[in-house]
Amino acid sequence: MKARITITLKAGVLDPQGKAIEGALDALDFSGINKVRQGKIIDIDIDAAGETEATSALTEMCEKLLANTVIENYAIDIRD
Amino acid sequence: MKARITITLKAGVLDPQGKAIEGALDALDFSGINKVRQGKIIDIDIDAAGETEATSALTEMCEKLLANTVIENYAIDIRD
Numbered sequence: 001m002k003a004r005i006t007i008t009l010k011a012g013v014l015d016p017q018g019k020a021i022e023g024a025l026d027a028l029d030f031s032g033i034n035k036v037r038q039g040k041i042i043d044i045d046i047d048a049a050g051e052t053e054a055t056s057a058l059t060e061m062c063e064k065l066l067a068n069t070v071i072e073n074y075a076i077d078i079r080d
Numbered sequence: 081m082k083a084r085i086t087i088t089l090k091a092g093v094l095d096p097q098g099k100a101i102e103g104a105l106d107a108l109d110f111s112g113i114n115k116v117r118q119g120k121i122i123d124i125d126i127d128a129a130g131e132t133e134a135t136s137a138l139t140e141m142c143e144k145l146l147a148n149t150v151i152e153n154y155a156i157d158i159r160d
Contacts, residue, residue, distance in 0.1 A: 006121060008121070008123070018122075018123075021122060021145075021146070024145055025141060025145065028141075028144060028145060030137065030140075030141055031127075032126050032127030032128065032137075033124060033125070033126055033127075034125040034126065034127065035123075035124070035125040036122060036123070036124050036125075037122075037123040038120065038121070038122050038123075039120065039121045039122075039123065040118065040119065040120050040121065041086060041088070041118070041119045041120065041121055042098075042101060042116060042117075042118050042119075043088070043115075043116070043117040043118075043119065044113060044115070044116050045113070045114040045115040045116075046112050046113055046114065047111075047112030047113075047114065048112065057110065057112075060110075061105060061108075061110055064108060065101075065104055065105060065108060066101070
């Protein structure tokens with residue numbers, strides 16, 4: 001079963017990498033950019049009996065290792 | 081207009097960060113993990129007349145700055 005975990009910074013958390021991208025786009029003369037935020041994805045191929053089991057295992061992985069839940073949100077998307 | 085750019089490594093490109101995550105999940109006794117690949121997302125809020133203009137500007141940003149097209153794929157998803 002394939003799943004994609006999307007990890008984004010919570011609203012209000014400073015995002016220096018996003019700011020750097022914004023600055024670089026500006027330096028390259030791209031205009032009309034209001035805001036840039038950066039995040040990460042983790043694609044996991046996992047053996048699970050069903051979608052519920054997979055989501056439950058992936059939630060535990062996010063809580064324990066993959067996301068820093070103090071400053072980050074995560075979303076789990078089972079793809080097949 | 082809000083857009084999400086998803087950047088992933090092309091198939092066949094080594095992914096040490098993905099391997100590290102796989103190793104860490106294994107060390108935490110999570111089982112049934114077959115493969116882990118890591119990528120990034122960039123959320124951009126951009127002023128554009130329409131979806132076509134936004135996609136065109138974002139494609140240029142990806143080609144010029146955001147993605148390394150030798151080893152990375154990118155996908156643009158206009159969200160509103």
